[in-house]
Amino acid sequence: MSEHNIDELLELIWTQQEDGKDSLNELLRVTDEENAEDVLKRMAQDGFVVISGDKLTFTPTGEARAKEIIRRHRLAERLFTEAFKMEVDEKIEYNACEFEHILSPEVTESVCTFLGHPPTCPHGRPIPRGKCCEKFHKEMKPLVTPLNELQPGEEGRIVFIAPKNHTRLDRLSTMGIIPGSIVRLHQKRPSFVLEVGETTLALDGEIVKEIYVKRV
Amino acid sequence: MHDHGSHKEEEPKGIPRLALIGNPNVGKSVIFGYLTGKYVTVSNYPGTTVEITSARAHVNKKEYVVIDTPGVNSLLPMSEDERVTRDILLNEDIEAIIQGIDTKNLRRGLLITLQLAEIGIPFVIALNLFDEARSRGISVDAEKLSETIGTTAIPTVATLRKGMDQLLKALQNPRVSTFATHYDRRIEDGVVRITPLLPDARISKKSLALMLLAGDESLNNWLHEHLREQIIREIDNIRLEVQSSFSEPLAYVINHSRLMASDRLLKEVFSETGKREKDINSSLGRWSMHPVWGIPFLLAVLYGFYQFVGVFGAGTLVDFLEDSVFKGYVNPWAVKLFDYIPIMILRELFVGQYGIITMAITYAIAIVLPIVGTFFIAFGILEDSGYLPRLAVMVNNIFKAMGLNGKAVLPMVLGLGCDTMATLTARILETRKERIIVTLLLALGVPCSAQMGVVLGMLGGISFTATLVWLGVVVGVMLLVGYLASKVIPGTGSDFILELPPIRLPQLSNIGIKTMARIEWYLREAVPLFILGTLILFISDKLGLLALAEKIAAPLVVGFLGLPIKATEAFIIGFLRRDYGAAGLLVLARAGQLDSIQIVVSIVTITLFVPCIANFFMIIKEQGIKVALYITGFIFPFAFLVGGILNFVLRYYQVAL
Numbered sequence: 001m002s003e004h005n006i007d008e009l010l011e012l013i014w015t016q017q018e019d020g021k022d023s024l025n026e027l028l029r030v031t032d033e034e035n036a037e038d039v040l041k042r043m044a045q046d047g048f049v050v051i052s053g054d055k056l057t058f059t060p061t062g063e064a065r066a067k068e069i070i071r072r073h074r075l076a077e078r079l080f081t082e083a084f085k086m087e088v089d090e091k092i093e094y095n096a097c098e099f100e101h102i103l104s105p106e107v108t109e110s111v112c113t114f115l116g117h118p119p120t121c122p123h124g125r126p127i128p129r130g131k132c133c134e135k136f137h138k139e140m141k142p143l144v145t146p147l148n149e150l151q152p153g154e155e156g157r158i159v160f161i162a163p164k165n166h167t168r169l170d171r172l173s174t175m176g177i178i179p180g181s182i183v184r185l186h187q188k189r190p191s192f193v194l195e196v197g198e199t200t201l202a203l204d205g206e207i208v209k210e211i212y213v214k215r216v
Numbered sequence: 217m218h219d220h221g222s223h224k225e226e227e228p229k230g231i232p233r234l235a236l237i238g239n240p241n242v243g244k245s246v247i248f249g250y251l252t253g254k255y256v257t258v259s260n261y262p263g264t265t266v267e268i269t270s271a272r273a274h275v276n277k278k279e280y281v282v283i284d285t286p287g288v289n290s291l292l293p294m295s296e297d298e299r300v301t302r303d304i305l306l307n308e309d310i311e312a313i314i315q316g317i318d319t320k321n322l323r324r325g326l327l328i329t330l331q332l333a334e335i336g337i338p339f340v341i342a343l344n345l346f347d348e349a350r351s352r353g354i355s356v357d358a359e360k361l362s363e364t365i366g367t368t369a370i371p372t373v374a375t376l377r378k379g380m381d382q383l384l385k386a387l388q389n390p391r392v393s394t395f396a397t398h399y400d401r402r403i404e405d406g407v408v409r410i411t412p413l414l415p416d417a418r419i420s421k422k423s424l425a426l427m428l429l430a431g432d433e434s435l436n437n438w439l440h441e442h443l444r445e446q447i448i449r450e451i452d453n454i455r456l457e458v459q460s461s462f463s464e465p466l467a468y469v470i471n472h473s474r475l476m477a478s479d480r481l482l483k484e485v486f487s488e489t490g491k492r493e494k495d496i497n498s499s500l501g502r503w504s505m506h507p508v509w510g511i512p513f514l515l516a517v518l519y520g521f522y523q524f525v526g527v528f529g530a531g532t533l534v535d536f537l538e539d540s541v542f543k544g545y546v547n548p549w550a551v552k553l554f555d556y557i558p559i560m561i562l563r564e565l566f567v568g569q570y571g572i573i574t575m576a577i578t579y580a581i582a583i584v585l586p587i588v589g590t591f592f593i594a595f596g597i598l599e600d601s602g603y604l605p606r607l608a609v610m611v612n613n614i615f616k617a618m619g620l621n622g623k624a625v626l627p628m629v630l631g632l633g634c635d636t637m638a639t640l641t642a643r644i645l646e647t648r649k650e651r652i653i654v655t656l657l658l659a660l661g662v663p664c665s666a667q668m669g670v671v672l673g674m675l676g677g678i679s680f681t682a683t684l685v686w687l688g689v690v691v692g693v694m695l696l697v698g699y700l701a702s703k704v705i706p707g708t709g710s711d712f713i714l715e716l717p718p719i720r721l722p723q724l725s726n727i728g729i730k731t732m733a734r735i736e737w738y739l740r741e742a743v744p745l746f747i748l749g750t751l752i753l754f755i756s757d758k759l760g761l762l763a764l765a766e767k768i769a770a771p772l773v774v775g776f777l778g779l780p781i782k783a784t785e786a787f788i789i790g791f792l793r794r795d796y797g798a799a800g801l802l803v804l805a806r807a808g809q810l811d812s813i814q815i816v817v818s819i820v821t822i823t824l825f826v827p828c829i830a831n832f833f834m835i836i837k838e839q840g841i842k843v844a845l846y847i848t849g850f851i852f853p854f855a856f857l858v859g860g861i862l863n864f865v866l867r868y869y870q871v872a873l
């Protein structure tokens with residue numbers, strides 16, 4: 001019995017609650033945890049959950065912890081699909097499960113900011129809001145956005161480029177597109193057109209999406 | 217479109233070589249023209265020069281072979297044309313280099329300067345397009361730049377020949393740049409480990425080592441020629457080792473260091489005063505690729521083209537030349553002349569039904585020449601304005617469906633000038649798959665200027681609907697074939713990254729020279745083929761082969777396409793040149809032997825007909841004999857198939873044209 005098992009069950013209870021269910025037996029039926037009953041007992045002792053009859057509810061501590069795990073898990077899924085362009089499948093699920101245990105609170109915040117504080121995971125379930133998201137409501141603008149989200153006429157300083165293939169990075173760099181350069185988005189349709197210094201470049205939207213900038 | 221200076225014969229060894237190198241579209245070819253007095257095509261888009269052109273010239277009273285090269289953004293080649301340039305440095309004994317830089321884009325120019333410094337060949341820099349930089353409020357301190365990098369940089373305006381004297385003077389004693397770029401220690405270590413393994417070469421070992429670290433696969437052949445297998449493996453291991461300590465690819469890490477170094481240089485010599493002259497050109501540039509206005513803009517361009525080439529060239533001028541000049545004077549005179557020569561066969565050879573004067577020369581000069589002449593003028597204006605790359609912005613998405621990207625619009629549009637030269641320009645595309653698809657589409661459906669002019673002339677005589685049917689079928693077929701080809705041909709497409717040059721006011725003198733050069737080329741290349749075609753018809757006719765061919769082709773031409781048997785001749789000479797075939801159809805149409813449906817069916821078929829001989833050889837040269845045979849083997853039956861289906865559909869639905 002480990003922290004890991006506890007986290008998994010907290011997560012499951014959270015999703016069950018999202019679906020409006022709070023039955024202990026139902027939970028035991030759907031979980032893949034080997035000795036779920038023992039783990040749950042231990043969780044009750046540690047003050048994460050309260051069990052009364054068939055009804056299972058979070059304590060405030062349990063809820064807070066579950067919320068953090070869920071948030072990390074769903075942010076990780078977002079990261080995989082958005083930044084790494086992975087398909088929504090079991091592999092993602094597996095990776096996200098690994099990720100949720102290793103993300104520190106600071107990293108979680110930066111991932112969230114980086115992704116522009118996404119409200120939902122790729123499966124459409126809500127991502128619990130974090131501290132950074134509150135700040136977001138005040139500032140309104142994420143720090144780093146994909147270049148394609150600028151409005152025509154806006155400028156940004158390139159923070160990093162996350163290309164799908166390597167030659168793309170080489171080629172962009174010979175045109176002067178590297179982190180630190182300032183680009184102006186000239187237009188988005190019918191193709192993207194950028195200005196870097198005195199060079200005007202037309203390129204695929206797909207490439208533009210991989211260039212992340214900070215508005216200036 | 218046509219590289220007039222491209223003489224393949226080897227320039228004699230022993231004469232020192234002078235190479236022009238620089239980013240695309242910075243005026244290298246203009247400088248080449250100034251130095252050698254020889255014209256190579258100058259146009260306002262990146263990738264005009266795709267082949268090496270060399271010419272002998274006296275520079276500072278000394279004899280040189282001057283070499284014009286395709287533009288590059290880095291000496292690490294990314295496409296076929298860029299590779300050509302790097303290979304020159306590797307394989308030719310270059311005494312000095314002139315680096316052309318677009319002054320307003322100094323940053324990118326310096327990226328190449330740093331690489332030239334590394335290579336260790338002496339060079340001078342032409343800070344060209346200085347006028348354009350000034351009008352954008354940019355100034356560059358040439359003296360300071362020269363001082364810092366240890367060679368000479370001269371501000372120039374090549375088109376006005378400004379600064380050329382100083383450039384020549386600097387060439388009297390070109391210096392090796394003393395500037396060294398500093399790389400990450402791990403990279404420098406790798407260089408130190410690789411250099412002792414390398415053989416002596418024309419470029420410095422350090423620069424070679426950096427190219428190898430960057431994983432330049434195009435060096436493969438060179439390596440295997442000069443090094444043992446074991447050493448090559450050793451180098452590769454060093455590269456992998458160095459790479460393993462970086463998360464980014466080494467090529468990028470190296471470029472990044474160079475850009476950082478040029479940024480530092482830039483800070484010292486480059487300044488923007490901020491006062492930009494507002495001009496109409498940049499507004500035109502914006503409209504021409506605007507999501508909404510871009511389309512009417514394109515239609516207006518096409519309309520202007522149609523008026524000038526289709527109506528004025530193919531109508532007014534052809535009428536004048538054919539009816540007044542040839543039918544009125546030339547041919548009757550020729551016939552009269554042969555009245556004095558009592559040899560029947562000679563008379564028929566020159567002024568008979570398949571006569572060299574009455575058919576070949578009449579077609580070439582009276583029908584096709586005015587059309588290509590007006591076309592070349594209009595096309596030159598388009599090229600020099602900088603509109604063509606903006607067209608690529610408009611059509612990128614359509615081209616994506618064919619496994620290509622917007623960049624392919626350049627060879628395709630050039631194909632409207634001459635498919636043969638356009639097939640060569642396919643080199644600017646990055647992957648083999650793209651080059652083959654473009655070559656196929658050019659051979660299949662892009663009518664060259666001469667052919668298009670003739671076709672427009674015929675269509676203009678029927679109705680606008682007919683023009684739309686022709687255009688719709690040809691474009692539709694190309695889209696379909698392109699789409700299918702992208703599925704069948706193995707390989708991948710490439711990214712669309714295209715530099716858009718500024719919109720410029722075309723210069724009358726350049727248009728003039730370019731048009732004359734192209735007309736000269738047309739006469740030299742097309743007229744002999746026209747004569748050859750006529751001779752073939754003449755001889756076949758005499759031997760009775762023509763009648764035989766017509767009999768054999770009858771089920772196809774008459775039965776399937778629904779055309780008169782006479783049209784067979786047009787297809788036979790179409791094997792030599794499609795425009796010649798089209799001209800044959802035009803003559804039939806003018807004689808009232810074709811109805812509207814027959815005209816449309818026949819010109820659709822001839823448009824899609826096999827590539828002309830010259831193009832066929834170019835395909836062999838660029839893509840190999842196998843590809844050339846496949847392409848022709850596909851197109852020949854396919855053209856007739858489309859023509860036949862169109863004939864059937866038009867007749868079945870009794871479309872009124």
Ligand SMILES: Nc1nc2c(ncn2[C@@H]2O[C@H](COP(=O)(O)OP(=O)(O)OP(=O)(O)O)[C@@H](O)[C@H]2O)c(=O)[nH]1
Pocket residue numbers: 239240241242243244245246247257258259260261262263264265266285286287288316344345346347348372373374375376600720723726
């Ligand atoms: N205003 C101005 N235009 C110039 C100058 N030099 C060249 N041009 C124009 O720039 C365009 C490009 O010139 P090219 O000589 O074809 O350039 P290139 O470097 O050979 O180009 P690629 O062969 O494509 O690499 C043409 O439209 C020229 O007329 C200059 O000094 N001032």
Ligand SMILES: [Zn+2]
Pocket residue numbers: 112113117130131132133134136
């Ligand atoms: Zn957030």
